[in-house]
Amino acid sequence: MKKLALITLLFGSVAQLGTGCIIISDDDGGGPIERPDAYVPPPPPPPDAYVPIPGDFVIEWELLAGDNDTVVTCPPGSDDIAVIIDPDPNVDNDETCTLFDCSAGSDLTGTFPPGLYDIQVKLGVYNSDCSEVELHAESNLEVDVDLGDGERITVPFSFSVDRAFISLAWDITVNDAPASCDDVDVDSQVVSILSTAGSDGTGYDVEIDCTVGEGVSPKLPFDEYVVSVSLIDVPGGGVIPGHDPVNVPNVVLEYGNQYNDLGTVTLPVVTP
Structure with missing residues (x-):
């Protein structure tokens, strides 16, 4: 009789495991203790939910000199082009800075989420972390460049290296x-x-x-x-x-x- 009671108890416990929680009865006659299920991740978004597609910028720079704005090559000692991209001018320290070789004349940035960006190009000498050593020239600020989903936008800059x-x-x-x-x-x-x-x-x-x-x-x-x-x-x-x-x-x-x-x-x- 004791063996039958033990088998019945074990079978009942196994049956409870299939329900997603474990019921344990205390010997003192207290009520059952319910253990929570394992973490279940939230469902994926519905198929029609908007998912932003990153885009990027092609930055072009043209250097000018003299009163007649003659196109010139990079001045000696001006090796670096720093491209500053700011997603929100009202927030400090959220801009990105990327260095390019001045002699390239243009280059491709990394990717950015869709939105409005302010972009500026600076010519000079920079450390690898984009900290400025010497500023030799800078472009005007290009304001509110509108980057759409998956878009590649060419942003040209033309500025003087010896006039102010x-x-x-x-x-x-x-x-x-x-x-x-x-x-x-x-x-x-x-x-x-x-x-x-x-x-x-x-x-x-x-x-x-x-x-x-x-x-x-x-x-x-x-x-x-x-x-x-x-x-x-x-x-x-x-x-x-x-x-x-x-x-x-x-x-x-x-x-x-x-x-x-x-x-x-x-x-x-x-x-x-």
């Missing part, structure tokens, strides 16, 4: 009060930006309609400049009455396609 720029904005005061260009009592309002090189005294001038509110110098050789900003009455004319030009000294240009931004310059006018 000075940029600034302006506002106007009349008798120390904020004013507009139209408040200046002359027939025409033009802003002159004169950049004078410290090495030889050469001046580079540009004249811009006052209402534009900002401007950029002509292409400038590397040097240290004094920038004189003034209100003139007509293109090529003289400084308007009651206004003294504003001079900004020690403006240095030292690498290709640099934009040295002077911020906002206030142009004062004094009237009787």
